[in-house]
Amino acid sequence: xxxxxxxxxxxxxxxxxxxxxxxxxxxxxxxxxxxxxxxxxxxxxxxxxxxxxxxxxxxxxxxxxxxxxxxxxxxxxxxxxxxxxxxxxxxxxxxxxxxxxxxxxxxxxxxxxxxxxxxxxxxxxxxxxxxxxxxxxxxxxxxxxxxxxxxxxxxxxxxxxxxxxxxxxxxxxxxxxxxxxxxxxxxxxxxxxxxxxxxxxxxxxxxxxxxxxxxxxxxxxxxxxxxxxxxxxxxxxxxxxxxxxxxxxxxxxxxxxxxxxxxxxxxxxxxxxxxxxxxxxxxx
Numbered sequence: 001x002x003x004x005x006x007x008x009x010x011x012x013x014x015x016x017x018x019x020x021x022x023x024x025x026x027x028x029x030x031x032x033x034x035x036x037x038x039x040x041x042x043x044x045x046x047x048x049x050x051x052x053x054x055x056x057x058x059x060x061x062x063x064x065x066x067x068x069x070x071x072x073x074x075x076x077x078x079x080x081x082x083x084x085x086x087x088x089x090x091x092x093x094x095x096x097x098x099x100x101x102x103x104x105x106x107x108x109x110x111x112x113x114x115x116x117x118x119x120x121x122x123x124x125x126x127x128x129x130x131x132x133x134x135x136x137x138x139x140x141x142x143x144x145x146x147x148x149x150x151x152x153x154x155x156x157x158x159x160x161x162x163x164x165x166x167x168x169x170x171x172x173x174x175x176x177x178x179x180x181x182x183x184x185x186x187x188x189x190x191x192x193x194x195x196x197x198x199x200x201x202x203x204x205x206x207x208x209x210x211x212x213x214x215x216x217x218x219x220x221x222x223x224x225x226x227x228x229x230x231x232x233x234x235x236x237x238x239x240x241x242x243x244x245x246x247x248x249x250x251x252x253x254x255x256x257x258x259x260x261x262x263x264x265x266x267x268x269x270x271x272x273x274x275x276x277x278x279x280x281x282x283x284x
Contacts, residue, residue, distance in 0.1 A: 003032040003264040005058060006080060006191065006219065006247030010283065011043030012062075015252030018043035019050035026052040028259040029266040032269065032281075034058035034082060034247075039098040041086045041091040042131040048163025051284040058082055058273075058281050062179075062191060064098050066176045067174040067202040073194055075200045076161075079177050080245075081165070084186025091184040105169040106133045112165045113138075113158075116170035136254055147280055151254055161199060175204070175213055182214045185278030189217035189245055194229035204236065211240040216275055221262040223255075243272045 008014035011019045012239045014023055018035060021043075033055065035047050044059045051057050060082040069075035084091060085087040103126060110122035120141055129137040139154035148154045157163045174178070181188040185268040190210070193202055207218070220233040221244075249255070265273075273281060 001031040001266045001269075002260050002264075003188070003266065003269050004030055004248050004260050005032075005034040005060070005082070005248070006036050006062070006222075006262050007033055007259065007270070008037055008062075008252070009035060009043045009047070009130075010087045011040055011130045012037035012132040013130075013134045013251060013254060015254055016179065017231060018046035019080050021252075022050050022052060022055060022057065022251075024248070025259055026055050030055060030260055032056040032058060033259070034060045034080075034137050036060040036062045036080055036082075036273035037130075038062050038132045039064055039095055039102065039132060040130075040132040041095075044086070045137070047085040048282055051156050053284045055280050057232055059279055060084075060186075061095070061175050063095075064169070064171040065100075065170040065174040065177045068206040069200045070203045071200070072203075073200075075202055076171060077174055077202045078192065079181070080098050080189040080191045081186050082179075082189070082272065083183040083278050083281070084184035085182055085278035086184075088278070091180045092178055093152075093176075101171070103167040104134050105167045106138060108167045109159070109165045110141075112167075113142075117156060118142070118147055120147075136251075140254075172203070174210065178210055178214045184275060187216040187276045189219055189243065189272070190215060192222045192224050193217050193218060194226070194233060194248065195222065195224035196222055196226070196229070197228065206237065210242060211242055215242065217268075217272060219241030219247055221242045221264075223250060223257045223261060224249070243268050245269075245272070
């Protein structure tokens with residue numbers, strides 16, 4: 001079985017609509033895919049309606065969190081949440097807060113660019129984005145305006161932490177996020193925990209603490225992980241009794257990863273699903 005548990009659609013910062021994404025998953029030969037847009041479940045219904053025969057859909061989300069970095073300072077971390085009840089009140093409120101944080105942040109960044117004379121319109125960026133606007137939407141606007149030649153170039157300086165137009169946002173404390181997912185009947189997996197190219201890393205000790213607080217798994221096999229870091233995470237998951245997942249983190253044209261480039265074994269997938277009680281996986 002080919003199982004990819006981390007993909008994005010136009011509901012956040014992917015370039016494929018949820019319908020196009022499930023069609024692309026079918027064409028790529030996937031048996032199981034998870035839709036994990038940033039801080040939103042807005043793409044779920046469209047993906048379910050378009051689900052082709054033979055493809056199983058795991059409804060999920062990638063949550064913006066704040067963890068404890070290797071240097072002891074706060075660090076941005078992502079948490080994959082799967083099969084949770086979207087109507088769970090506390091979790092729904094937190095997702096809405098995160099999406100509002102995104103809007104405030106992107107407006108502030110765009111307005112800084114406008115003040116410096118860059119051809120960016122904050123209202124247009126927000127209007128063109130999906131329910132979960134993010135820095136990639138600004139990057140695409142900068143590329144269309146000819147300010148940068150690629151999305152990646154925009155993240156080298158202009159949009160990167162410490163860059164000229166970077167603005168912080170208030171993310172969910174990682175321990176609280178794990179508890180919220182569990183409270184909504186879902187299962188949580190720490191996303192790309194050793195993606196060094198993205199900057200500072202969450203500490204391994206914080207991951208150990210999370211394992212005792214309800215974290216279910218580690219995303220081990222990921223395009224942004226080196227072979228040595230994948231081995232480290234594999235060993236850590238074994239030490240802590242956590243599920244091991246692999247995923248492409250597919251974003252369509254925004255990133256180079258292919259659907260199914262990294263995958264999760266059927267055995268590990270079954271372990272993860274068995275721990276969830278929020279919503280069911282769906283097969284057409």
